[in-house]
Amino acid sequence: MSEILVVGGGLAGLMTALTLSHGPYQLKHFQCQQGDGSGETIRTTTINAAGKRMLETLGVWQQLADTPTPIETLKVANSEASTQIKARRRKAFNLEWHGQDEPMAFVVKNATLLVALEHQIQYADVELLTDWKVIDFISSNNRARLTIADDRGKIDEVFCDLVVGCDGRGSMLRKSAGIKQHILPHTQTAVVALVAAERPHRNVAFQRFLNSGPIALMPMEDNMMSLVWTLPAQQALKYQTCGVKEFNHVCTEAFGDELGSLFLQSDRLVWPLQPSFIANPTSKNLVLAGDAAHAIHPLAGQGYNLALGDAAVLLDILCDTGARGLTASHVSVLTNYRQKRRLEVGAMSFATTGLNFLFSAMPSNITKIAELGMNLLDQSPAKSIFLSIARGGKLTQANLFEGKMPNQGRGMSWE
Numbered sequence: 001m002s003e004i005l006v007v008g009g010g011l012a013g014l015m016t017a018l019t020l021s022h023g024p025y026q027l028k029h030f031q032c033q034q035g036d037g038s039g040e041t042i043r044t045t046t047i048n049a050a051g052k053r054m055l056e057t058l059g060v061w062q063q064l065a066d067t068p069t070p071i072e073t074l075k076v077a078n079s080e081a082s083t084q085i086k087a088r089r090r091k092a093f094n095l096e097w098h099g100q101d102e103p104m105a106f107v108v109k110n111a112t113l114l115v116a117l118e119h120q121i122q123y124a125d126v127e128l129l130t131d132w133k134v135i136d137f138i139s140s141n142n143r144a145r146l147t148i149a150d151d152r153g154k155i156d157e158v159f160c161d162l163v164v165g166c167d168g169r170g171s172m173l174r175k176s177a178g179i180k181q182h183i184l185p186h187t188q189t190a191v192v193a194l195v196a197a198e199r200p201h202r203n204v205a206f207q208r209f210l211n212s213g214p215i216a217l218m219p220m221e222d223n224m225m226s227l228v229w230t231l232p233a234q235q236a237l238k239y240q241t242c243g244v245k246e247f248n249h250v251c252t253e254a255f256g257d258e259l260g261s262l263f264l265q266s267d268r269l270v271w272p273l274q275p276s277f278i279a280n281p282t283s284k285n286l287v288l289a290g291d292a293a294h295a296i297h298p299l300a301g302q303g304y305n306l307a308l309g310d311a312a313v314l315l316d317i318l319c320d321t322g323a324r325g326l327t328a329s330h331v332s333v334l335t336n337y338r339q340k341r342r343l344e345v346g347a348m349s350f351a352t353t354g355l356n357f358l359f360s361a362m363p364s365n366i367t368k369i370a371e372l373g374m375n376l377l378d379q380s381p382a383k384s385i386f387l388s389i390a391r392g393g394k395l396t397q398a399n400l401f402e403g404k405m406p407n408q409g410r411g412m413s414w415e
């Protein structure tokens with residue numbers, strides 16, 4: 001039977017392996033972990049409504065040890081043009097979306113999500129290969145050959161029909177396959193931390209665009225908020241190491257008075273931001289998924305949601321390919337994946353980079369026009385389109401986003 005190999009033990013790799021275990025091909029998963037994963041206790045992921053349906057269908061949602069926090073409302077604002085105006089008087093949020101009949105998204109702790117994925121994958125039809133690092137990839141005679149190495153330097157080779165590369169934004173597979181990537185220069189760094197709010201957050205997610213970069217606060221249990229604060233690289237390092245009292249002050253001043261004072265509750269992590277664009281995330285015997293395929297700015301909390309779309313779409317494609325009796329390396333897998341991911345990945349990459357650039361790098365008169373645009377959008381019927389995109393499943397159609405498993409095609413392998 002045709003074989004697929006998923007590489008990467010992060011949130012995308014685990015979820016992709018679990019998803020594809022419901023497909024018609026034999027599956028192996030390389031789960032090499034790098035780093036101690038300690039940052040995952042502080043980081044959170046906002047998962048949109050379509051992503052939640054997918055994780056429910058895969059049985060992951062039910063395994064989450066902490067109840068995810070629903071986002072009922074999203075408030076967006078831009079900074080005051082004048083730096084003279086003190087933060088306590090910062091303008092209220094110009095744009096507001098309400099979830100209507102269901103929450104638009106949910107905030108999940110990364111550590112909790114990892115544990116739930118690891119739990120579910122134990123029961124999946126996947127051969128797990130832990131502690132092997134992939135060091136080379138070659139496609140030859142329509143087969144992929146991976147060279148792998150373990151901690152003690154032992155080298156081996158594995159062969160398969162299709163490799164699914166979820167090996168992160170520095171993807172070795174992408175480099176080995178010569179897939180072109182356009183990387184923006186590193187000028188901004190995100191400070192990530194948990195903060196407590198003086199006033200109740202009422203399940204509102206906040207995004208404020210400042211000249212220095214966007215500051216986002218996502219609601220969590222016990223009136224905690226997950227902070228992702230984009231800053232010029234040097235300033236981020238300064239705020240990572242300054243005293244807690246100073247941090248609380250600058251953070252509250254930057255965000256404004258909506259939640260009263262903010263109080264740091266965790267270590268501060270820094271994340272150098274370097275969005276990149278990949279026009280074609282496929283090459284012979286290889287498809288890229290997750291951050292290996294698209295490392296976008298975290299301002300809209302969409303990176304992992306894109307990874308969910310990658311996996312859901314790939315499962316549909318592979319089920320269809322299997323039903324037609326083709327191998328997983330068939331050229332239609334690559335072309336369909338490329339075409340079906342283009343719209344959503346392109347739109348999110350463009351929107352996140354564009355918004356960040358508009359508010360952080362443009363002169364104040366242009367920012368003023370953008371502010372006017374925000375105010376107009378708040379009154380316009382187009383606002384509801386943004387809500388349905390934010391909920392997911394609008395720019396990508398996939399069975400799992402509708403809470404359904406695709407029909408499995410377990411045909412004979414022939415080409």
Ligand SMILES: Cc1cc2nc3c(=O)[nH]c(=O)nc-3n(C[C@H](O)[C@H](O)[C@H](O)COP(=O)(O)OP(=O)(O)OC[C@H]3O[C@@H](n4cnc5c(N)ncnc54)[C@H](O)[C@@H]3O)c2cc1C
Binds near residue numbers: 012013031167306
């Ligand atoms: C500050 C911040 C906040 C974010 N917030 C959100 C959010 O709210 N919502 C959202 O949807 N997204 C969010 N994102 C994006 C999201 O975190 C990422 O899209 C997601 O974590 C990427 O997962 P990944 O598995 O693709 O990559 P990674 O987490 O980088 O994992 C890559 C894996 O591949 C393994 N690997 C690497 N090289 C090899 C190799 N050669 N051989 C074998 N294994 C290898 C690594 O060990 C690792 O396990 C945020 C990102 C940032 C930076």
